[in-house]
Amino acid sequence: MRVQHITVDCAEPYELARFWSVVTGWPISEIDKPGDDEVLIEPPDPAMTELLFIRVPEPKSGKNRVHLDLVPTERTRDEVVTRLLDAGATLVADHRTPGGRGWVVLADPEGNEFCVEKER
Structure with missing residues (x-):
């Protein structure tokens, strides 16, 4: 499949x-x-x-049961988060840690949650 x-x-x-x-x-x-x-x-x-x-x-009603986890390929996670917020995303939760790990939960303009993880 x-x-x-x-x-x-x-x-x-x-x-x-x-x-x-x-x-x-x-x-x-x-x-x-x-x-x-x-x-x-x-x-x-x-x-x-x-x-x-x-x-x-x-x-939309309630939290997504499935969401996308995105990993930046050409920019840092923090640069991508800023770019997506400027494009219309909203911040749902920030799970970045002082050591640079973690992820950020954003929502698209209709409220669908997705995560931006640390670049590899």
Whole structure:
């Protein structure tokens, strides 16, 4: 088995896909446009799992049962956290330690939590 998509239910698929495009650096699919009920962002490697955003009528309720843990590849964790906060993320919890380890929990513009871990 291969996981084709990680699907995110949301109110505004294109807007949320734009945020996650900034997070990942992956482009929104050329066939998707504002107002679409499903919007895909495509990783650079077709073997990687895609992120799919689908419009649903109900709002998010409660904590995510599944979330993404992201590891920076070209910047430090702290630089990435600052960039994502500037892009519209909100800080949920800061678990960084004085020694530089730990992670930061952020939420996207619709409240979906994700973590940014220390760079490797």
